[in-house]
Amino acid sequence: MQFEPIFKTYDEINAVAESFLASYSPDFSIFVDIEEILDNKLKIDIIPLPDLKNSFSRAGLDIDAFIANDFSSISVDEFIYHQRPNRLRFSLAHEIGHMFLHSYMYQEFTFESRDEWKKLIQDMSVEKRDMLERQADNFAGLVLVPRKVFKKEFYKAIKEAEDICEFKYDDNSDGIKKVIFRFLLPDKFKVSENVIRIRASKDKII
Helix, strand or coil: CCCCCCCCCHHHHHHHHHHHHHHHCCCCCCCCCHHHHHHHHCCCEEEEECCHHHHHHCCCCCCCEEECCCCCEEEEEHHHHHHCHHHHHHHHHHHHHHHHHCHHHHHHCCCCCHHHHHHHHHHCCHHHHHHHHHHHHHHHHHHHCCHHHHHHHHHHHHHHHHHHHCCCCCCCHHHHHHHHHHHHHHHHHCCCHHHHHHHHHHCCCC
8 A cells, every 4th residue: 555644743643632622622621522522513423333343353453443434433343332431432532533633544545344444454554554543542642631631630639649548659659650540540531541651651740
């Protein structure tokens, strides 16, 4: 496949994420209701499909959702849709990342089914595919854990964790961060521990 993804820095992706939030969640609240944005503002249907993740896994691909070529819908693994709310939020934001970061690719290639999308991805080199997926992951993290509120909430969580643990951050920073990353911030932002850890690392909070 003769296709060259456009390299984007983390700050460039953040600029796109902040523009997205300014348009669709302008209060930059802690909880970004990505499903409401898709449904009521972008008018994108969410379609649960049985065995979607497994069908891609059998082809060696780690994919649990994909956005339609015309951006009218996002198909998502049925189990994740019903049983993994935080994973669903991230997958939806990831697919919106493709829409806002990679529209040039969707304009160049067309597909109408799961199998056609699978073939398109398989024909792409691993390096190109990884770049696109990493960019969409970063966009999702920056939308669901906005930079404008993350640092403030992190430092608020330190105080909360100190109260829970009954010791100070300076006395046991690893213990405090464990509580923050595993419980406090994932619960506030409704994302996984891994998303919080990556965001903290990217923003050099830890």
